[in-house]
Amino acid sequence: MNVKAVRLEIDPSGKESPWWVTLMAVVLAFGLVAVFIAVTGKNPGAVYTKMLGGAFATSFGITETLVKAIPLMLCGLGVSLAYRIQIWNIGAEGQFIAGALAATAVTIYLPGLPGWLTLPVMLVAGMVGGGLWGLFTALPKVFFNVNELIISLMLNYVALLGLDFVVFGPWRDPKGMNFPGTPPFTDAQSLPLFGDTRLHFGLILGLVAVVLAAVFVQRTRWGYELRLIGANPEAARHAGINLKGHILFVMLLSGGLAGLAGMAEVSGVAHKLMYGISPGYGYTAIIVAWIARLNPFGIVASAVLFGGLIVGGYSVQTMGLPSSISSLLQGSVLFFLIAGSILGKVRVRWN
């Protein structure tokens, strides 16, 4: 048999990789991390059973997983909009914090708002705060062609230091026994909960945002233009699409969604702004968006998966494993995913 008769070609315009590639990437990532677990002398099977059990087996685990899935969903949706037009926003973490700060500012500086108005004002403040933080990334990109990746990441650090400043400084609860956090929110400043659980109204906000995004991306002229830009920015520009306007608006929206997540976290979960309010939701959201291939409904599924990973990561700490096991898993998933994405582009050609 002549080996040269078969040729593997890479077709850059090739179709998306099949769905099982994503599944395989997740499985392979778990396999790789199992090796690390085994090296540290633990039984990977037991660890994964414990992780899955902690995240999905009990009703407490499930609500905790969903609580973690809310910010991942909103931030993931936000960054996915930017990735659609090839704007590499990795600043969801900073935009999340900016939203949390802005929403908390309402409780600090406008305590006298009527009860029914408080939550809507906080919600808008959170979205505007996150949106502006996103816009800070987009403005240099649009006017000076500055790499948005670096800007958005630098702004993460700035937002984090800003958070530390207020919770250790001016906003610290004088009755909080030196705990770095603001005074607890009142009932009027807290999102309603589902029954006796910790699950809050942010879940509805997240799902509404997902449906809206899906409709707008699939069914409107705006969504069509986003897809054109995503396919080929240069061609879209020549076709008369306002590239700069789209970038600015998408980053405003992208940051706004992350800001909404920040608002929901302080108002729905923590009921105050505090040190370390985000355990890296904004970074995990990048993988959430990517593993869902930027599909809004896929983001719901991957947000629940990664929410479960975070909760599971906590539950294996009792076994003497660091919770960084979940970030290790996340990085591995992404590696296998991009390696696998090539499979959709390979063609076998018979000469």
Add this chain to the structure above:
Amino acid sequence: MELIEQLLTAAMAAGTPLLFATLGGILIERSGIIQLGAEGLMLMGAVTAAMTFLATGNFVVTLVLVLVVTGLLGLLHAFLTVTLRANQIVSGLAMTLFGAGLSAWLGKSITGMPLGGAVPKVDLAWLDAAPILGPVLAHLDVFTWCSLALVVLLHLYLNHTSWGLHLRAVGDNPATADVMGIRVQGFRYGCVILGSMLMGLGGANLLMVFSPTWIEGMTAGRGWIAVALVIFARWNPLYALGAAYFFGLLDTLGFRLQLAGSAVPSYFLKMIPYLLTIAVLIFVGWRTKHKLSGSPQALGVPYIREQRF
């Protein structure tokens, strides 16, 4: 006079890890590949150095292991981006997340353990007599001298050797380079691996000289700052020296103001390097708006032989 000496010394100490990572970035990007994994590689370099040195106490073994580990990670990036032509940006992000997670995992047991006197110094006492620069240069450690040598070597390599010319061709126009018989993939593999090793050395340097205890996430964005410095330095190793020390100086100044009991809360002083990075990038963007930025022409574009463009 003494103040200038102190500031220069501190700027070099803070700037050298950045310089290593920036030089690595320049080497990689000159071949046409983007490596955004600098942060993850620096963390892996740092944690490898900490673990090895605590276990063996041997400086050379430590360096070798750092180079091996980060070289393997570089090989992974090269395989994904050069051979599989995967998205370079996502591969770099994955490397940063993976490196952050793995280093936190590995370093859990050695967090906070001090590494005393790990790095050999090069004492040139006779330089002490020279004005200003003399005392600064007389007591540098091995890392700093290595980084200075690398600046010169990389400059000579890129601009005064035929191999360097080939490398620039690969980064600017891989199709033409390929026609000329230059091994595009080979150059890219080599540069990504060597450059990733330099980023790892930057991390090892940060840990062993600048802040000699391992703490999770200790690079605090320095890898990303190095990515920005590559642009600021216009992909030129000589400019990278100035850029890295400039950032080192500002890092130091913030710290000094803090010690001096500045009225500005320390949180804002700590923001300086990040805000400055943004300012520098905007400045570069504004200056090169209608000119060439010095960026390799084929940066970030996978090369596929016989593909029509």
